[in-house]
Amino acid sequence: xxxxxxxxxxxxxxxxxxxxxxxxxxxxxxxxxxxxxxxxxxxxxxxxxxxxxxxxxxxxxxxxxxxxxxxxxxxxxxxxxxxxxxxxxxxxxxxxxxxxxxxxxxxxxxxxxxxxxxxxxxxxxxxxxxxxxxxxxxxxxxxxxxxxxxxxxxxxxxxxxxxxxxxxxxxxxxxxxxxxxxxxxxxxxxxxxxxxxxxxxxxxxxxxxxxxxxxxxxxxxxxxxxxxxxxxxxxxxxxxxxxxxxxxxxxxxxxxxxxxxxxxxxxxxxxxxxxxxxxxxxxxxxxxxxxxxxxxxxxxxxxxxxxxxxxxxxxxxxxxxxxxxxxxxxxxxxxxxxxxxxxxxxxxxxxxxxxxxxxxxxxxxxxxxxxxxxxxxxxxxxxxxxxxxxxxxxxxxxxxxxxxxxxxxxxxxxxxxxx
Numbered sequence: 001x002x003x004x005x006x007x008x009x010x011x012x013x014x015x016x017x018x019x020x021x022x023x024x025x026x027x028x029x030x031x032x033x034x035x036x037x038x039x040x041x042x043x044x045x046x047x048x049x050x051x052x053x054x055x056x057x058x059x060x061x062x063x064x065x066x067x068x069x070x071x072x073x074x075x076x077x078x079x080x081x082x083x084x085x086x087x088x089x090x091x092x093x094x095x096x097x098x099x100x101x102x103x104x105x106x107x108x109x110x111x112x113x114x115x116x117x118x119x120x121x122x123x124x125x126x127x128x129x130x131x132x133x134x135x136x137x138x139x140x141x142x143x144x145x146x147x148x149x150x151x152x153x154x155x156x157x158x159x160x161x162x163x164x165x166x167x168x169x170x171x172x173x174x175x176x177x178x179x180x181x182x183x184x185x186x187x188x189x190x191x192x193x194x195x196x197x198x199x200x201x202x203x204x205x206x207x208x209x210x211x212x213x214x215x216x217x218x219x220x221x222x223x224x225x226x227x228x229x230x231x232x233x234x235x236x237x238x239x240x241x242x243x244x245x246x247x248x249x250x251x252x253x254x255x256x257x258x259x260x261x262x263x264x265x266x267x268x269x270x271x272x273x274x275x276x277x278x279x280x281x282x283x284x285x286x287x288x289x290x291x292x293x294x295x296x297x298x299x300x301x302x303x304x305x306x307x308x309x310x311x312x313x314x315x316x317x318x319x320x321x322x323x324x325x326x327x328x329x330x331x332x333x334x335x336x337x338x339x340x341x342x343x344x345x346x347x348x349x350x351x352x353x354x355x356x357x358x359x360x361x362x363x364x365x366x367x368x369x370x371x372x373x374x375x376x377x378x379x380x381x382x383x384x385x386x387x388x389x390x391x392x393x394x395x396x397x398x399x400x401x402x403x404x405x406x407x408x409x410x411x412x413x414x415x416x417x418x419x
Contacts, residue, residue, distance in 0.1 A: 016285050017302020022156045025146050027205045031135055034205075036163060036416070038131045041191040043171020045104065046070055048191055049121060051175070051184035052107065057114050065121050067365070072125035074361035081133045081354035082223060082394075085347055088201045089211045093129040097199035100127040101192035108188035129199055133353035135160065136209055136337050140349065146207055154291065154338055158283025161334035165272040167297035176394055224352040229343055234359040237336055239386030240299065241363020242370070243306050243379040245328070247271050247322075249371035250309075250379075260315040267322050274326020282331035291342075292397040295335040296390045302328045303383035310376040333360075339397060 023029050046066040054062035061108030084092045103124035107117060138146050139156045147153040178187045202208055224230050243250075251267035254260070287294060312318045336356060344352035363382075370378060388395065 017151050017155050019155065019159055019283065020278075022147070022152055022159060025148065025152065027207050028146055028156070029205070030201055030205055031138060031146065032160065034165070034198045034201025035131045035135045035160075036167065036198070037194055038129070039164065039167050039203060040171055040174075040198070041104075041128070041195045043167040043169075044175050044187065044191045044194075045124070047172055047175045048184055049107070049321060051179060052188060053117065057117075060112060065118060068118060069121050069125035070361065071361060071365065072122045073128050074358040074365075076126035077128070077130040077358055078223075078351050078354040079131065080127070081350035081352075082348075083136075084130075084211075084350045085132060089134050089208045089350075093131070093134060093199055093208075094202050096127040097129045097196055099120050100124050100129070101196045103127070104188050104192040104195070104259040105212075108185040108192075124292065126208035128195065130350070130354045131198060131202055132160075132164065133350050133357060134202065134208070136341060136353045137349035138211065140341060151286070153341075154334070155283040157337045157341075158279050158331065158334040161330040162276045162279025162283070162338065165275040169269060169272050171274075212380045224344055224348045224355055227343065227345055229393060230352060230355075232339070232396065233336065233340065233343070236299070236354055236386040237356060237359045237387040238363040238366075238395075239382045239389065240302065240332065240336075241360040242367035242382035244271075244360070245364025245367030246371035246379060247367075249368060250376065253372065254315070254318050258315040258318075263315055263318065266319060270319060270323045271326040271329065275330040278327035279330025279334060281327075290398070291335050291338045292394065295332065295339055295397065296387065296394060297392050298328050298332040298335055299387035302332050303380050303387050306383050307377075307380035310379055342346065 008162075023032070046069055049066045049069055050062040051407065052062075053065045057065075080092060080096050100123070101172070103120045106120050107124065139148065139153050147156055161321075167288065174190075175187050178190060225234075247268050251264045254261040254267065302325065305328055308321040309318060309325055312321045338355065340352050340356045341349060367379075367382070
């Protein structure tokens with residue numbers, strides 16, 4: 001668990017912290033590299049499952065299997081994160097990674113009845129180790145963590161948020177290349193190898209092995225969800241995830257409307273590219289204000305960007321508006337990761353970050369499902385709702401700037417709050 005520190009608004013003349021300063025910290029490069037390799041299957045497995053399942057079970061079943069993988073990952077990621085907080089990362093991530101990869105190998109090995117494949121896919125997604133949540137819990141500034149200051153942590157989280165977009169750019173490209181050279185089953189095997197390799201890189205670091213569970217963690221099933229400020233943040237980020245999930249069907253619809261088929265792949269690609277650039281710019285220099293203030297402002301800008309996308313006319317205008325909107329996405333996520341880490345109650349760092357990822361995933365799923373049914377203006381409406389939620393909770397979120405420690409009350413009387 002991180003030790004809270006005071007975050008004061010950054011004056012414009014503050015010294016600039018470079019990415020190389022962050023990567024020089026002990027094992028930071030191995031942790032980031034291992035997490036990226038281990039998360040590359042996030043951008044590969046769903047497409048590979050569709051490609052492998054469609055010939056045997058039909059397009060609808062292939063898509064349903066991929067959705068099952070994603071939903072299982074979103075549902076079980078916080079539960080695995082909770083076990084990591086209680087028992088340490090090494091055994092929990094290693095065991096879940098081994099089982100998840102074994103399930104992917106089983107899917108690749110041969111066809112069976114649909115219910116059998118669905119069960120195996122559910123295991124593969126549900127037991128996928130939440131490496132990104134584990135990394136963000138290690139990016140803290142307290143004893144046993146990687147970063148020596150809040151400034152280092154903010155830059156590291158921006159680098160993390162920017163680099164994770166490379167997964168969704170490189171993943172489909174790798175899948176397409178392997179399918180052309182071999183088959184979808186080989187893609188699943190490669191995905192399994194990458195997952196276990198990335199997990200091994202993470203859990204073999206000294207900092208991950210020495211991650212110490214909190215002995216007095218409250219035995220509360222709700223965990224971080226008992227904290228109202230985090231519930232508000234998760235609800236807001238669910239809204240933020242809606243347009244991210246809608247971008248692929250939006251690209252397909254725009255390609256049909258403007259007779260520009262390249263928009264189907266072009267809009268998701270340019271959104272991710274913009275996010276990479278925006279995230280790197282956000283972490284490369286200090287900005288006025290505190291991280292919670294950044295979070296609210298970036299959510300508003302993200303909403304304005306989707307409004308521009310929704311009302312744009314013509315393929316070039318839609319493409320440019322999507323690129324501009326992407327510039328705010330990774331900084332917004334980086335700020336959310338930082339606020340979550342600071343507000344997470346004692347002993348729940350990994351679970352709290354995994355719940356944030358799950359909230360985004362739920363929003364993405366809602367956006368994907370609704371994209372073909374609702375008017376495009378539902379995208380800025382969803383993000384505006386998220387920004388409004390953050391604005392109404394600004395006093396609670398400000399605790400992430402004042403450094404106040406957060407401890408969950410135990411759910412048994414008498415009520416005790418330990419500071």
